[in-house]
Amino acid sequence: MDAAKAVMPRPSGSVDHLARLARDDMAGVDAIIRARMQSPVSVIPALADHLIDAGGKRLRPLLAVAAARLAGGEGDAGLKLAAAVEFIHTATLLHDDVVDSSRLRRGKVAAHLIWGAPSSVLVGDFLFARAFELIVETGALRAMEILARASRVITEGEVLQLTRAHDLNLSQQTYLDIISAKTAELFAASAEAGAVAAGASLDACAALRAYGQNLGLAFQLADDALDYGGVTETLGKNAGDDFREGKATLPLLLAIARTGPREVAFWERAIGRQEQTEADFRRARELIIGAGALEATLDLASDYADSAKEALSLFPANDWRLGLESLADFAVSRRA
């Protein structure tokens, strides 16, 4: 079965529209990122650049910048916050790859395999601290609160995920709690901090936070679907990583709930006891697709994308809002 064709097409969004609108802002963010990842200790910029140069989608800083503009922000107040958000995100990636022993990130060999886990841990710490230096420079106390809290909530989500790995009985609610904390919180905080930097009203800040939260949930659900429905070359990371690490994501949980007792032994061996053979990922993918679990995961992602778009209803239907709406669709329809 061709995994890429195993799911219904969704409204196709794009990040391009927003990226074009925000081109100048993002060039400013990039300049701050480049300047502030420097250190007299040369391993630090070398390791940080390995990940930052690989690019990624820069969704979180883009979100901060777009939220600031949609909320009427006119100056450059949001750019340092946007750079800080990318540093926080990069720090969590460095630590996650150590925690998960991942081998591939953004299409490149993971940093800890080149510079060692100790350097990855410490450079993650550097970027996290640097993020707070940048945030403090803005003098925006409310943005500091939002991003300090988000940084803490992310770690709670990561630890919760770690302690519930291999748990075939994880409830859908706990799964949603995990992705809400580990992923959606930083999307929410990025959008809210951007709005705060723009001096937006409480209502506008809350609306942009809600947009970010729902976008983040849609994004992570689609990510978890791509781990079974995507291909390594396009993803920039290895398809099947979640399965091999025994992460109890929604496609897996739904398939386990929907497949018959005949398959229980398979899931208990491959996920519960982590005894896997080469062929297991293929079988898991077939079971997941056969059970309609990818489809159901993307349905839920679409629901969150719709909620994200609805949260923007109080703003004028200008280019920034249209760009953010398209980004919500993109979070679900993307193939990477």
Next chain:
Amino acid sequence: MDAAKAVMPRPSGSVDHLARLARDDMAGVDAIIRARMQSPVSVIPALADHLIDAGGKRLRPLLAVAAARLAGGEGDAGLKLAAAVEFIHTATLLHDDVVDSSRLRRGKVAAHLIWGAPSSVLVGDFLFARAFELIVETGALRAMEILARASRVITEGEVLQLTRAHDLNLSQQTYLDIISAKTAELFAASAEAGAVAAGASLDACAALRAYGQNLGLAFQLADDALDYGGVTETLGKNAGDDFREGKATLPLLLAIARTGPREVAFWERAIGRQEQTEADFRRARELIIGAGALEATLDLASDYADSAKEALSLFPANDWRLGLESLADFAVSRRA
């Protein structure tokens, strides 16, 4: 040769005087630490408590509290900052023990050996983020600057140390740069942040920062001497850890510079190539003591302790100042 008797006695200071003066403040700090290490994710407080319950000397929060009082602070403004400083320190310990694969910390099995390195990394991140939440709650922008910068400088020191491990040709200046960043910076920032929280004058803030910086250097030099001159039971960590990890600390660097060409092969094998036998630590200790390298390291520590005391000269000679002076002597004379 009995290592404990291999060095001259120094002015014996004590932490007790200051600890008695600050008893109520430190009880307040402890209450904040207990309350704010909590999380619905139960592994987090369990792992954090393993380290925090083991106590340690709580030197950094004590320093923040004492600096605030010496600078005339009357309210509780410094307590949250003091708790934050201990969280930052605990986070760095958790990550350091993963980075160094240490087995013992504060007399207990290192956390990563019980909960695994991934949990130690993530709980370190949690404590770091929590520290910033606490700092933001104080609303003291200048304290945020100081502690964000310190957090970043610490990681630079750690990475520099990591990349220069096993380097027999490390200069004394680079060694001092490393300990200045990885240890003295947080002592300096703790004292300065305490002074800032008390609303102290710029001169008083600078004096307390200088005290903390010099105290931190004295403390780390004595620590590096204790790794060769102390005993495991008293230290709460394994004597010889630095040697086994090949860390180029001052006792080692001085001994290498002072011992003859006959010993070069020994140092190159044991430190440069990290090929060690059980008997090597004993031999290294004898060479270091024989070369007077412990003595010279503690001489330098004494100089910094004197500079620390001198930095306090602008304050009235009250109990707080006497307590801080005694703490400076203690940093050098301690056996653990």
